[in-house]
Amino acid sequence: MSEAIIVTRGVEVTLGGNPVLQGVDLEVAHGEIVAVTGPNGVGKSTLLRCLAGLRTADAGEVAVLGGPPRDEPAFWREVALVADEPAWYPGLTVREHLELMAAVHAGPRMDIGEALESFGLASRADAVPPALSTGQRQRLLLAMTLLRPSRVLLLDEPERGLDAEFRRRLAEILTDYAAEGGTVVMATHDPGLAEAARSRRVALADGRAETTV
Numbered sequence: 786m787s788e789a790i791i792v793t794r795g796v797e798v799t800l801g802g803n804p805v806l807q808g809v810d811l812e813v814a815h816g817e818i819v820a821v822t823g824p825n826g827v828g829k830s831t832l833l834r835c836l837a838g839l840r841t842a843d844a845g846e847v848a849v850l851g852g853p854p855r856d857e858p859a860f861w862r863e864v865a866l867v868a869d870e871p872a873w874y875p876g877l878t879v880r881e882h883l884e885l886m887a888a889v890h891a892g893p894r895m896d897i898g899e900a901l902e903s904f905g906l907a908s909r910a911d912a913v914p915p916a917l918s919t920g921q922r923q924r925l926l927l928a929m930t931l932l933r934p935s936r937v938l939l940l941d942e943p944e945r946g947l948d949a950e951f952r953r954r955l956a957e958i959l960t961d962y963a964a965e966g967g968t969v970v971m972a973t974h975d976p977g978l979a980e981a982a983r984s985r986r987v988a989l990a991d992g993r994a995e996t997t998v
């Protein structure tokens with residue numbers, strides 16, 4: 786068994802007086818892709834927020850890369866998150882967003898042209914985000930995140946707004962990332978994406994996590 790990069794033990798979170806997570810045990814190995822599934826409101830985003838250190842568990846333990854997640858630069862240099870907060874600047878073009886990521890993160894994983902091609906954004910390279918479609922903006926967020934080096938990728942419904950063809954492409958992008966030694970946890974409602982990415986499926990139900998496939 787390879788080294789566990791993410792470990793949770795008995796994680797409990799109560800929100801607005803309601804128990805959401807009630808003892809989540811999860812281990813994610815180095816190079817593994819885990820898809821967290823389950824109905825709306827079951828706690829997938831809450832679990833990701835705990836892994837990202839954006840929410841503290843009321844009980845239990847969370848370790849990412851050997852220690853508790855910390856909302857500080859050293860942690861965020863290793864861990865990349867795509868959630869639903871917009872992370873783009875209205876005054877910069879698609880190409881400039883990618884140039885910005887390449888400039889601030891040492892050792893980008895691909896060059897700008899490659900990223901534009903890989904994420905299907907070449908024809909929109911000179912557009913600003915407000916002029917992009919919903920799916921193109923999501924591709925931009927993913928391109929910015931995958932361009933920078935990281936060891937852990939946390940994705941909250943990465944399929945949001947993406948067409949079927951690009952979802953298949955995303956599965957390849959994620960398997961390549963994992964093959965390079967990255968570890969992925971994504972919350973998803975798309976069983977096709979979870980399967981195409983050859984992920985281990987972990988279903989959240991009644992506040993607990995269970996591997997299903």
Ligand SMILES: Nc1ncnc2c1ncn2[C@@H]1O[C@H](COP(=O)(O)OP(=O)(O)OP(=O)(O)O)[C@@H](O)[C@H]1O
Binds near residue numbers: 827830972
């Ligand atoms: N700030 C908050 N205060 C109170 N309740 C909250 C808060 N944030 C989330 N919740 C509740 O916690 C539960 C879990 O929410 P969460 O967003 O983690 O679910 P999810 O599985 O990601 O859902 P979805 O599939 O709809 O994205 C939901 O019932 C939600 O209404």
